[in-house]
Amino acid sequence: MLNVTIPRDVKVKLENFMDHFKGFEKVSIVKEIFGDDAEKVLSELKVEFCHFRKGFMWICDDDGHLVVSVCYLKRGNERDIYLDVIHEFVHVRQFMDGKELYDDHIDYVKRPTEIEAYEFTVREARRIGMTDAEIFEYLKTDWITADEEKKLAKTLGVRISK
Numbered sequence: 001m002l003n004v005t006i007p008r009d010v011k012v013k014l015e016n017f018m019d020h021f022k023g024f025e026k027v028s029i030v031k032e033i034f035g036d037d038a039e040k041v042l043s044e045l046k047v048e049f050c051h052f053r054k055g056f057m058w059i060c061d062d063d064g065h066l067v068v069s070v071c072y073l074k075r076g077n078e079r080d081i082y083l084d085v086i087h088e089f090v091h092v093r094q095f096m097d098g099k100e101l102y103d104d105h106i107d108y109v110k111r112p113t114e115i116e117a118y119e120f121t122v123r124e125a126r127r128i129g130m131t132d133a134e135i136f137e138y139l140k141t142d143w144i145t146a147d148e149e150k151k152l153a154k155t156l157g158v159r160i161s162k
């Protein structure tokens, strides 16, 4: 027998997204993602700041809250963080629509939920003036290979840089 007590059902500390991230409800692509409900959805969105060293931000598929790495907020490039938030917003909407966000049976770069999220992100990246080379650079992540990145870029109509 172990003479210790381990809590098995702890609550994660969640905060209001809009207490920390300002102005997103006014961005036009956000209104496109959530429609007329944009402000309402964001006012109800919860965020969890976590200390994982790996990863950037993602949606918890239990209840649809946003999880953001504290390290990434500290060290990440502001434009990347901005685009990641837009990307995650698309997943928030997909979650609200009852879609399965992380279907491991489909490759990441072919998963319809990811393609849709990236389509919005790439459009927003172009709107804020990023070049295809910069967008291609943004698409690089730890969890996809160089070949997969090219595949994703092709799907999204982003010109591939070497």
Ligand SMILES: [Zn+2]
Pocket: 087, 091, 113, 114, 117
């Ligand atoms: Zn995603």
